[in-house]
Amino acid sequence: MKTKTHIISVSNQKGGVGKTTTAINLGTSLAAIGKEVLLIDLDPQGNASTGLGISVEERRYTTYEVILGAKKIEEITKNTKVPNLKIAPSNTNLSSADIDLTGDRKRVLKLKEALKESYTNNFDYILIDCPPALNILTVNAFAASSSVLVPLQAEFLPWRVYRN
Ligand SMILES: Nc1ncnc2c1ncn2[C@@H]1O[C@H](COP(=O)(O)OP(=O)(O)O)[C@@H](O)[C@H]1O
Numbered sequence: 407m408k409t410k411t412h413i414i415s416v417s418n419q420k421g422g423v424g425k426t427t428t429a430i431n432l433g434t435s436l437a438a439i440g441k442e443v444l445l446i447d448l449d450p451q452g453n454a455s456t457g458l459g460i461s462v463e464e465r466r467y468t469t470y471e472v473i474l475g476a477k478k479i480e481e482i483t484k485n486t487k488v489p490n491l492k493i494a495p496s497n498t499n500l501s502s503a504d505i506d507l508t509g510d511r512k513r514v515l516k517l518k519e520a521l522k523e524s525y526t527n528n529f530d531y532i533l534i535d536c537p538p539a540l541n542i543l544t545v546n547a548f549a550a551s552s553s554v555l556v557p558l559q560a561e562f563l564p565w566r567v568y569r570n
């Protein structure tokens with residue numbers, strides 16, 4: 407059993423800023439130095455799952471079932487080709503979680519509850535790859551994690567003041 411599991415959300419409301427790339431590469435780097443790592447794919451696009459070689463057919467049960475409380479995280483977690491790096495995959499089913507959880511008073515704590523399982527103590531690091539949004543999935547990730555990593559690229563914003 408690990409003394410402390412670090413849970414880190416990788417998040418930015420904007421898409422294409424390197425969230426998934428950071429999650430995969432950071433996860434692989436930590437695994438390479440001997441840490442036990444779980445990457446949770448919380449983006450319905452499932453790019454982290456695809457990037458780590460999990461085919462669509464292998465994603466019968468995903469983080470969608472975990473968020474809804476229908477499956478435990480250990481039941482959906484897959485090994486990757488990277489030793490010490492596991493993934494909880496996602497697919498497009500996850501895009502309906504926002505609506506499915508509408509009436510649930512504990513809807514922002516679903517992932518936090520799911521990670522209370524003793525199984526998660528096996529990991530040194532849990533990285534959560536968030537969707538490009540500030541929605542219920544992202545709030546679930548923030549509520550479950552102790553820190554947030556925000557990849558971004560500073561870009562020039564062209565603007566103009568219009569006068570009558
Ligand atoms: N540090 C980087 N430098 C250059 N390109 C990058 C970097 N990180 C990611 N990319 C590229 O940017 C694109 C979007 O990255 P991705 O990780 O999918 O972003 P997000 O998960 O935020 O949508 C991909 O084509 C990826 O290869």
Ligand SMILES: [Mg+2]
Pocket residue numbers: 425426427449453454535536
């Ligand atoms: Mg992504």
